[in-house]
Amino acid sequence: xxxxxxPAPAGSDQSGLPYALAAYGIWGFVPLFFKLVESVPPVEVLxxxxxxxxxxxxxxxxxxxxxxxxxxxxRDIRVLRMLLASSLLIAVNWxxxxxxxxxxxxxxxxxxxxxxxxxxxxxxxxxxxERLGRLQLVAVVIAGVGVAILLxxxxxxxxxxxxxxxxxxxxxxxxxxVPVGSLPGLAVETTLLTPLALAVAGWYLWIGDGRGFGSGGxxxxxxxxxxxxxAVPLLLFATAARRMSYAALGxxxxxxxxxxxxxxxxxxxxxxxxxxxACFLLIWISIAVFSFDMWRKMRAERMVGIA
Numbered sequence: 001x002x003x004x005x006x007p008a009p010a011g012s013d014q015s016g017l018p019y020a021l022a023a024y025g026i027w028g029f030v031p032l033f034f035k036l037v038e039s040v041p042p043v044e045v046l047x048x049x050x051x052x053x054x055x056x057x058x059x060x061x062x063x064x065x066x067x068x069x070x071x072x073x074x075r076d077i078r079v080l081r082m083l084l085a086s087s088l089l090i091a092v093n094w095x096x097x098x099x100x101x102x103x104x105x106x107x108x109x110x111x112x113x114x115x116x117x118x119x120x121x122x123x124x125x126x127x128x129x130e131r132l133g134r135l136q137l138v139a140v141v142i143a144g145v146g147v148a149i150l151l152x153x154x155x156x157x158x159x160x161x162x163x164x165x166x167x168x169x170x171x172x173x174x175x176x177x178v179p180v181g182s183l184p185g186l187a188v189e190t191t192l193l194t195p196l197a198l199a200v201a202g203w204y205l206w207i208g209d210g211r212g213f214g215s216g217g218x219x220x221x222x223x224x225x226x227x228x229x230x231a232v233p234l235l236l237f238a239t240a241a242r243r244m245s246y247a248a249l250g251x252x253x254x255x256x257x258x259x260x261x262x263x264x265x266x267x268x269x270x271x272x273x274x275x276x277x278a279c280f281l282l283i284w285i286s287i288a289v290f291s292f293d294m295w296r297k298m299r300a301e302r303m304v305g306i307a
Contacts, residue, residue, distance in 0.1 A: 016243030020252045023236035026229070028259025031109075032267070033229055034101045037222050042098040044204045045226065049094060050190060050197035052227025057187035060235075069184040079180055080188070086174040087189035090234070093167040100160050106264035107276060108157035111150075112164030113257035114283050117290075118143055119169030120249065127173060130245060135293035139286040146282030149275050172249070175238045182238030186231065248294065254287055 037045055061067050073079045100109040121140055124130035132140065150158050178185060241249055261280070264270045 016240040016249070017252065019236045020240035020244065020249060021255060023233040023240060024253050024256035025259070026233040026236075027113075027256040029263070030229060030233075031101050031106050031260060031263050033222075033226075034098060035268075037219060037226070038102045040219065040223070041204065042095060042102055043200055045098050045223065046091065046095050047197040047200035047204075048223040049226045049230045050091070050193045051201060052224050053231040054187070054190045054194055054227075056227050056231045057183065057190055061183055061187060064183065066181060066184050069181050070187050073180045073184050073188045074191075079178060080192075082174055082178045083180070083185060083188045084192055086171050086178070086185075087192045089167045089171040089174070090189065091193055093164060093171065094230075096160060096163045096167070100164075104268065104270055105157050105160055106260055106268055107270050107272065108160040109164060110257040110260035110264055111276070111279065112161035113168070113253065113260065114280070115143075115147060115161055115165035116168055116253060118147070119165050120172065123169055123173045124245070128176075133293055133297070135296075136290055139290035139293070142289065143283045143286035146279040146286070149279050149282070172237070172241050176241045182242065183235055186234055186238060190231075 034045070040048075058067075061070055073083065097109055100106065100112075118140060121132065121136075125132065150161070175182075175185060180188070240252075244252070265272060
């Protein structure tokens with residue numbers, strides 16, 4: 001039976017970076033996929049994502065010989081409670097995200113994932129004992145000012161951004177500390193959500209509104225493919241979360257909202273309000289400050305190692 005990897009030390013950022021970049025790269029382009037099924041009610045899309053993720057998880061677990069870890073997690077009440085909480089958080093996150101794409105608020109969704117590192121930094125300090133340097137603190141303050149600007153002129157979509165940031169921030173925190181491997185944990189989360197997802201999917205099949213699963217071959221295939229689109233980046237993210245410091249993971253995630261921002265602006269032609277642009281600009285400055293500080297520290301560590 002395969003054993004779950006122990007959480008890596010907080011400083012082992014390099015081992016998790018490829019997984020983080022792969023996950024955030026997929027998430028960055030995922031609006032293109034969900035635009036293909038925007039005729040389907042968001043709740044049904046969420047249900048189909050959950051249903052079709054579970055078989056993929058089982059196939060991969062069989063291949064990696066992790067069924068034993070999955071069953072062990074189901075028998076552990078403490079682990080099960082934590083994964084129930086994380087499953088509810090990610091379900092809400094998915095639903096809000098799908099709604100944002102379907103209602104042409106990709107920029108608001110992008111901003112939500114730009115805010116996520118702020119949440120990660122706070123959670124890392126409060127729950128994991130991680131500490132920030134002076135430049136990192138400056139970066140957080142700059143980004144916080146950018147968020148405050150939105151209160152003046154983009155309040156109608158701010159709830160989307162905040163919900164995405166908060167739900168994914170707490171989801172990532174739980175997945176970092178829960179003592180279960182990334183794939184078995186994802187499989188347990190999906191298992192817990194599947195009964196409700198089947199009920200929702202069954203309801204839409206029964207009312208037969210002609211828009212969702214079963215209404216046409218292309219739509220049905222796309223909804224089935226949503227399982228792959230859902231499971232693969234989450235698996236990559238859960239692996240990265242266990243191998244990186246939470247603050248570093250948060251700032252690596254800027255790849256996804258940057259891609260989403262570009263899609264919203266140039267592919268979907270969403271209008272960019274002045275207050276939104278000001279907020280984005282400040283957050284980009286904070287990214288530069290934080291990234292410079294991380295580069296400086298990594299360079300200093302390499303120099304010490306050489307010496």
